[in-house]
Amino acid sequence: MNAYLITIGTLIVIYAITVYGLNVIVGYAGQISLGHAAFFGIGAYSAALLSTKAGLSFWQALPIVIVLSGLIGMLLGLPSLRLKEDFLAITTIGINFIVEALFLYIPFFGGALGIGGIPRVALFGIKLKGLAFFLLCLSFLAIVMVICWWFTRSWSGVACFALREDESAAASMGISPVRFKLLAFVIGTMMAGLGGALYAHYMRFISATDFSFPMSITFLSMIVLGGMGTLWGPLLGAVLLGILPELFRPLVDYRILFYTTLLLVMIRFQPGGLLGEGSLLRKWLVLKPAGVRV
Amino acid sequence: MTEILLQTRDLSKHFGGLKAVDQVNLEINTGEILGLLGPNGAGKTVCFNLISGVYRPTRGEIQFRGRRIDGLPSHLVARRGIGRTFQIVKPFASLTVLENVLVARGITRYGRFGRLWSPWKARSEVTAGMAMLERVGLADLAHRKAGLLPLGNLRRLEIARALVVGHQLILLDESFSGLRHEEIARLEDLIRRIREEGITVLLIEHNMRVTMELCDRIVVLDHGRKIAQGEPRAIQENEQVIEAYLGRGGGRHAA
Secondary structure, eight states: OOHHHHHHHHHHHHHHHHHHHHIIIIIITOOOOSOHHHHHHHHHHHHHHHHHTSOOOHHHHHHHHHHHHHHHHHHHHHHHTTSOHHHHHHHHHHHHHHHHHHHHHOGGGTGGGOBOOOOOOEETTEEOOTHHHHHHHHHHHHHHHHHHHHHHHBHHHHHHHHHHHOHHHHHTTTOOHHHHHHHHHHHHHHHHHHHHHHHHHHHSOBOGGGGSHHHHHHHHHHHHHHOTTOSSHHHHHHHHHHHHHHHSGGGGGGHHHHHHHHHHHHHHHOTTOTTSTTOHHHHHHTOOOTTOOO | OOOEEEEEEEEEEEETTEEEEEEEEEEEETTOEEEEEOSTTSSHHHHHHHHTTSSOOSEEEEEETTEEOTTOOHHHHHHTTEEEOOSSOOOOTTSBHHHHHHHHHGGGTTTOGGGSSSBTTOHHHHHHHHHHHHHHTOGGGTTSBGGGSOHHHHHHHHHHHHHHHOSSEEEEESTTTTOOHHHHHHHHHHHHHHHHTTOEEEEEOOOHHHHHHHOSEEEEEETTEEEEEEOHHHHHTOHHHHHHHHOTTHHHHHO
């Protein structure tokens, strides 16, 4: 396979892992987050720092990175998730800007220069690059998708669905709104942390602008396009939005314009996304709605 | 033999200067259907929301089976075994009717982290959920999306969910409003059956005829205060009640 395709493929898979995390928060629990790139960044920076400054290997650092991302997610989620809808959206945007600013202005995080010299991931003493690293990312994606699939089939998943549909009705059935929103948020930010760690070790150089607000919009566009709350939608969204800028190079400069237009068009005509319930694509594929088979 | 299931003492909820509920003492006996009656704005729904934990009382206490539940949030009140419906129906619209009931069946699990990870559509759950739908007469609609149901069926669905949660006591908030005659009759039958199964019912109702037929006892609220309580016949003839509903001197015309 040619190197160009593998590069695009690897980035798409890394984004997909991150976007599955966002899908748990937005698609399953119905809590809007416009700051997901912040947690992607927290994963990337902690992985970068642990490998360059503390000298840990990717595998030693990974559990720490994931737990740290989840922990920070919990700390930031606790006050934010008490807010609803627009207010939550604005708060999460704020989180994104603050986290980006911290990366940019604190010398420990490398400031405007970012962090370079991040080592490649090694497995059994072999440095993974090209196809091997792509396959590593793909296996992580598979794990993430299995976790998502399991989540939707479990009681914790259905508690989140109930919250998404109606918070007070869910509470009248013993579901603690704070607890389950937080659970979804922590799972989502952990997945973003994993994506970030892979990103750092793949790019081998990261800077604060990689994790800015437009990246959050891109992530959100991916799940809206693919189908919020579905199992395959986030992957489809990541693939489509990952490939499009490559096919139409001039689009790169107008990315945000394109994404926002796409969001508006999708919400107007296919609010459930390409793979959402009752969508044209799903009807065409004659698939049964995901997760409602008994 | 009467045994008090739920009791409020001095229950008050003030919103700034507005005394939505003011020093209300309620007693609900095990196995009865108690009606909460009153004109619009009398504080009935606020009373419900205090009992079910949506609001925290300004003053007073609520005891359920001898233990205080005032100040507990909704999800903890629900876990004590009090189920409720909503005046404006709140189905989980994108889930099916059966799935709506299954959500309620998770009540024993939501508080325990370790029990959250098994599949929620286990065969035993589905069987129990279907049995509940059978009980309220929605079994043939089990796989329909809840959001597509007409109001009468949504009210039944809410009662089904409330029954799963409230194996001792259910609170019905205007379950009859907006229904057609035949639907009202069927719902009355359902509620009587529920009582016969040993479940205590507290209901808010605007429909006088339904309240008088269905309830064992009635408590009347007006401007947040309890103005009367007793058997339906006594309430019907109570001067203060007639005045609250029809205004001073209205009783002559009503009679």
